[in-house]
Amino acid sequence: MAQRTLLIREFHYPQDYESAERLWKDMEKGVHFSRSDVPAEIEKKLTRDPDLFLVAESDGELVGTVIGGFDGRRGMVYHLAVAQAHRRRGVAEVLMREIEKRLVDRGCIRALLLVHADNVEARGLYEKQDWVLLADNVVYSKDIA
Ligand SMILES: CC(C)(COP(=O)(O)OP(=O)(O)OC[C@H]1O[C@@H](n2cnc3c(N)ncnc32)[C@H](O)[C@@H]1OP(=O)(O)O)[C@@H](O)C(=O)NCCC(=O)NCCS
Structure with a gap:
């Protein structure tokens, strides 16, 4: 079988939006399409951090995403997602290595980063890449606008 080419690159708006939206909506778990993912919010994020919004492209098809954030003290990682047909080929590992870099x-x-306790695939990946579980912590969130 011919080798597929995998390209990690920055998200291009608006060209990539539809494919990313479809990918996120197709996720069976781990990534949930929310009001933070509508075009205006994605544009807001890209204006601030164009270098921290990455896609994986395989033979021209958008097959993965990851979003990073840095507030000057802590980094965050969001929306790591890989299309089901492209899983278990190291795409997420490459995306994570690039966003960390x-x-x-x-x-x-x-x-x-936040991961649901039952998400064994993602937890396996993060532990393989030396992320440490903060088992004594709980997470709070609030919609402040
Ligand atoms: C989690 C996810 C991003 C992994 O993507 P992927 O490209 O298939 O992952 P990789 O091929 O890079 O796998 C890297 C490691 O992750 C772990 N892993 C991935 N899939 C796994 C599975 N089905 N079962 C157990 N471990 C798994 C393994 O440790 C794997 O290393 P290995 O292949 O040497 O065993 C993908 O399953 C996904 O998109 N899930 C739905 C969205 C999601 O849960 N995102 C995370 C939000 S916190």
């Missing part, structure tokens, strides 16, 4: 380039020394 870019966070480091921004000056970030410690990053956090």
Whole structure:
């Protein structure tokens, strides 16, 4: 079988939006399409951090995403998603390595991410890449606008 080419690149708006929206909506778990994912919110994020919004492209098809954030103290990782037909080929590992590198380039020394306790695939990946479980912590959130 011919080798597929995998390209990790920055998200292009608006060209990539439809494919990313479809990918996120197709996720069976782990990534849930929310009001943070509508075009205006994606544009807001890209204006601030164009270098921390990445896609994986396989033979021209958008097959993965990851979004990073850095507030000057902590990094965050969001929306790691890989299309089902492209899983278990290391796409997520490559996306994670690249987003970590870019966070480091921004000056970030410690990053956090949220993962559902039952998400064995994602947890396997993060542990393989040396992310440490903060088992004594709980997470709060609030819609403040
Ligand atoms: C989690 C996810 C991003 C992994 O993507 P992927 O490209 O298939 O992952 P990779 O091929 O890079 O796998 C890397 C490691 O992750 C772990 N992993 C991935 N899929 C796994 C599975 N089905 N079962 C157990 N471990 C798994 C393994 O440790 C794997 O390393 P290995 O292949 O050497 O065993 C993908 O399953 C996905 O999109 N899930 C739905 C969305 C989601 O849950 N995102 C995470 C939000 S926190």
